Amino acid sequence: MKIAVLGTGMVGSTIGTKLIELGHEVKMGSRTAGNEKAKTWVSKHSSKASQGTFEEAARFGEMVFNCTHGMASIEALRSAGSANLKGKILIDIANALDFSKGMPPALAVSNTTSLGEEIQKTFPDVKVVKTLNTMNCTLMVNPGSIAGGDHNVFVCGNDEGAKNQVKEMLKQFGWKTASIMDIGDITGSRGAEMILPIWVRLMGTLGSPAFNFKIVKN
């Protein structure tokens, strides 16, 4: 599949690399074409990897990953262009962590709304699916790297078909069916994003980002 990965940071390059490994064609999008990090990433991969502006990437992708920083996501998606995103699945894995006042970061949107919901409201013709934002990016594409993959990833969004396609993609990433928790419509991203404050705290306590949440029940 042709996939756009918006964002050139560690999350974008980790997701992009995994998608290439899975045989997909990936265009990494950034604010300006010829972004150095995007070019470096492309140079490490086959001809299936390319780069361009947010707009070029969004036009290219049949599916779009939002790996931009959550504070800049809406602006990045605006420059990608709603016409280029229309009808497509947008996998939103961003968190609007505001570090402007130092540690711990605040959430720029939270409680009665969330980044996932704001993106859905801003781009009503896009099928937004929130997932993977509750963990370190290494774990996103290699859940088996801790505890045999026996922990959870949350998925929410308004379009059932889109969620099913995203769940299939998560399985390609290595997630077991039983580990994928569907938490309903896009308002579920409120809870998923509000996990971040304890995630950040636990990273400090444990001294490592290599951990995840598991929902335990009988």
Place this chain on the structure above:
Amino acid sequence: MKIAVLGTGMVGSTIGTKLIELGHEVKMGSRTAGNEKAKTWVSKHSSKASQGTFEEAARFGEMVFNCTHGMASIEALRSAGSANLKGKILIDIANALDFSKGMPPALAVSNTTSLGEEIQKTFPDVKVVKTLNTMNCTLMVNPGSIAGGDHNVFVCGNDEGAKNQVKEMLKQFGWKTASIMDIGDITGSRGAEMILPIWVRLMGTLGSPAFNFKIVKN
């Protein structure tokens, strides 16, 4: 030990009953003396159980559990009286869930502060320890009821000695040492309280409050 349990709801009566079973003396506090739910609770137990106003309970307890509704906790603690709370450990297990606009509830305080922090700021002479707020009350006092108790309870607060005493109390409640996660000072309650939105969502998804979070790592 003489313990005050502030609050007559399901959380207060569950905690109070467990404390009685453990051999402690418990005074359940409510806004007015002779509260019907408090009287009913007392009638089910030995002479070790008693009830009174918030003020009477706080004066009685060497340790105080805040089991009031989080939206009313500061007011309840004010009527308990700072002189009666001074120097004591206050175990805050409340959540400031605001249901005034329906479901899902919002958090009345969140993100850059939390109920635990606000209580600590309002009562600087009290040793506030936030814990147990991330799960259903049945589980608080009977962690072994799911998955052999193999899941986590978070503890935070500014006073190390107080936290250690609370951890001992958690062990009396049935928590394994390895399940008790110390997440630092009282600002950790921010993350612990912001778990509630996904907790509420998961309760709906799973159709039961009998679940908990486990932090999984290698």
